Amino acid sequence: MAKRLTLYIMIGLVLGLLLGTAINYGVESIRTFLSLLASWGWIDPPEAAPALLKDIAGGFSIITTIFLRLIKMIIAPLVFSTLVVGIAHMGDTASLGRIGARTMGWFVTASLISLSLGLLLFHGIEFVIDAVAPGTGFGFSLPAPDATVGLDKAAFDLSKWITHVVPSSIVDAMATNEIIQIVVFSVFAGVALLAIGERGAPIVKGAEALAAMMLQITDYVMRIAPLAVFAAITATITVNGLGIIVTLGLFVGSFYIGLAVLWLLLFGAAFAFIGRRAFSLIRYIREPILLAFSTASSEAAYPRTLEALDRFGVPPRIASFVLPLGYSFNLDGSMMYMTFATLFIARVYGIDLSIGTQIIMLLVLMVTSKGIAGVPRASLVVIAAVMGQFGIPEAGLLLILPVDQFLDMGRSGTNVVGNAVATAVVAKWEGALDEPEPPEIEPPHAPAHRATT
Known part of the structure; x- marks a missing residue:
């Protein structure tokens, strides 16, 4: 099933590229046809081409x-449910503290590496451009420095973020999908269940049943994933076309080269800790990666990533603890992008930032990027919030906004890789990495976790 679903998603992606390109290039023909119908009084006169493209894309986006x-x-x-069950099966709070410390240590290190890689990547491109065509810069027609993108930057005020981490109501946190707040409450609930022992057994059993039910629902929902991927790619290419990638080819291409380097670093680190099994991890998480890439959503891949790590041999008590934390603290692709994009915008406006200032900016981005999972265009919001603190015009975001969807696809897929590697490494550190199951095989019914050990 998993192998067929991956194939169907890839087919949906290719068909979406073809149809979106055809619509984008053929819109004038469509508009001419609609104008003819309008002249006969059958329909109202058609809108201008850009508006028409958005209307067509809107239908697919549904x-x-x-x-x-x-x-x-x-x-x-x-x-x-999975986090509560995972903590409840830790056995004691000492194990929980040890796993938590190792997890956060990995996340902080990975964050610094991702942000630093964005810094080095930018300076590498800058060096090449200056060597080939000195003094030309990046050659963009710049928006007015006082132009705005209309993003809500206030959401990433540090003091507000710290208080926002703690939920005032778990019901409200669940209703709004505030992952970091759900994680905080679940940690409290799991630790409390550890403390009360046998009296909490019925709740643990109920949470296990809830997790199994949600994974079965995931199996149902994933059956329409290829159609959703087809619609998402079609809508994106319909509006933007492939030409926008050519226009900003240097920026897009450089970013994807950086992502490739980051993948090599992540799997290299995984190899250092879990050995040759690190190379087989990609086979287990290929479907979640493809799903996150094609929908530009790390969230969309979460259930499947959890299942893939289970088949890879990561015990549920570890995967259910590390993976949700990763969605709030370990978005490697997003963090590399934020450093690279911020410095890129500073350069096109001719703003010279000292190395010390760049390092401070890197640390500020590291703090403000935490907890961005589930926020639309979160990376752009963080960048907009930080740029103002260093005198970089927010208008620069207008340069990269047309290709942000394509960039978001890459960073979403990379976020899945980063969290999967982190979870596998923590399991190895705990001496709990089990023998893998075949990556192509899924349980015939509810894809419940293996025995919690």
Whole structure:
């Protein structure tokens, strides 16, 4: 099933590229036809081409929106139930503290590496451009420095973020899919169940049943994933076309080269800790990666990533603890992008930042990027919030906004890789990495976790 689903998703992606390109290039023909119908009085006169493209894309986007809403429907109860069960099966609070410390240590290190890689990547491109065509810069027609993108930057005020981490109501946190708040409550609930011992056994059993039910629902929802991928890619290419990638080819291409380097670093680190099994991990998580890439949503891949890590041999008590934390603290692709994009914008406006200032900016981005999972265009919001602190015009975001969807696809897939590697490494550190199951085989019914050990 998993192998066929991956194939169907890839087919949906290719068909979406073809249809989106055809619509984008053929819109004038469509508009001419609609104008003819309008001249006969059958319909109202058609809109201008850009508006027409958005209308067409909007029809396809309905399918993608429904799919992503179904995924969001699953996330809150799945994170809560699996995290509570995972902590309850830790055995004692000492194990929980040890795993938590190792997890956060990995996340902080990975964050610094991702942000630093973005810094080095930018300077590498800058060096090449200056060597080939000195003094030309990046050659963009710049928006006015006082132009705005209209993003809500206030959401990433540090003091507000710290208080926002703690939920005032778990019901409200679940209703709004606030992952980090759900994680905080689930940790309290799991530790409390550890403390009360046998008296909490019925709740643990109920949470296990809830997790199994949510994973079965995931199996149902994933059957429309290829259609959702087809619709998402079609809508994106219909509006933007492939030409926008050529226009900003240097920026897009450089970023994807950086992602490739980051993948090599992540799997290299995994190899250092778990040996040759690190190379087989990609086979287990290929479907979640492809799903996150094609829908530009890390969230969409969460349930399948959890199942893939289970088949890879990561015990549920570890995967259910590390993976939700990763969605709030370990978005490697997003963090590399934020450093690279911020410095890129500073350069095109001719703003010279000292190395010390760049390092400070890197640390500020590291703090403000935490907890961005589930926030639309979260990376752009963080960048907009930080740029103002260093005198970089927010208008620079207008340069990269047309290709942000394509960039979001890459960073979403990379976020899945980073969290999967982190979870596997923590399991190895705990001496709990089990023998893997075949990656192509899924349980015939509810894809419940293996025995919690």
